[in-house]
Amino acid sequence: MLESLQKLRQHLLTGVSHAIPFIACGGILIAAAIAFAPMTASGPDFSNAPRLKLILDIGTAALTLMLPVLAGYISYSIAGKPGLLPGFLGGFLSGEVRAGFLGAILAGLVAGCVVEALKKVPVSKYLRPIMPILVIPILAGSLVGVLMIKVIGAPIALFMDHANRALMSMSTGNGIALALLLGAMIAFDMGGPVNKAAFFFGSAMISQGNYQIMGACAAAICTPPLGMGLATLVRKKLWTLEEREAGLAAIAMGMIGITEGAIPFAAADPIRVIPSIMAGSAVAAMIAMVGGVGDHAPHGGPIVLPVVDHRAAYVLAIVAGTLVTAILIVSLKLRSNGIAAEKQKEHA
């Protein structure tokens, strides 16, 4: 059991290590473009800045490639070369159906396992040469494709629809409960369907003149990458060199309101990272709501400060959420390291 979990972690890490440059490059380019574009009530304005728009487009392309690369190399780690096609395909489709990085991880794992199983099917030696370049990619690719579009994609569309209605009905009730929920949703899958449901709800409320919902979302959007980045800075020993570099990139992305900066950490260690960032974002959203923060732009992070009401509360919310995330992940990691060390002692 423990061994298979370690194997699973190894596959996830193989995917993550290949995906990190795509997140960092794409995220930083997008962040740079947004940082220099004028922030308006409808978000960053690129209409008079063709060069910034160009940088934004390149960054967006790099970030779009992240999901296929993540799923592709998870599958590659499990099944080798024949795993690449179904993995890449599943990751790409995960982006298309807005299943986000959790969808991509699922696609990669399923693709890898299917290919590994297909490789074990006995075939005559005349068929053998076409197995890895024809039969396996077509069979496994179709299977993963159907899974992503029909089995994963359709419920996600349904979920987005329901989530929007549920949030709408909550918007007249308890503001603090709503803020906590929105914050946790923003952090949960970082750009996936749950995040988008909360984000679209926040931006939809702006057009109805309710800026506080987006204010809560805006604070929650930036604390996952900021918190993870801070954690890599204060406890260097807990992280690999690669993770510390991803941490610096995450801070830059957090400042500009790109939640995706925390994905390398969440994909490598979802059980500890996702609860930590959800708690941090929930705290940030709650403080923003209590402090009456309003955000007039459908975007988040410190970058939108010029179009925010009650700026001091906004900054306080971000700082508090960042600290909560950093403290939680560091103590969770320390605790599990302690348990691992004890186990080693028992074995010795």
Next chain:
Amino acid sequence: MKIVAVTACPTGIAHTYMAAARLEKVAKNFGHEIKVETQGAMGIENKLSESDIRQAQYAIFAVDIEVEERERFNGVKVIQVPLQEALKNPENIFSKLQR
């Protein structure tokens, strides 16, 4: 002599495996013990273990593409040849070893 080898070609469906078979056969004629890993379109097959590599005096790479997980072979004498060499005159490769 104990030898490990890796074969790999760009397509990875025929020559990779033909070269592996040739190397195994010729090595036996020379009285060597050989284990050949294929890095074909199926991915890595008949994977060389750490102890296979540690015990080997030589590693032969008959490859037209980059060897995957090359770092496993650090500390072993590596002879790299184009894959065609293993198909056409594998004897050459083995006589190189003895000199």
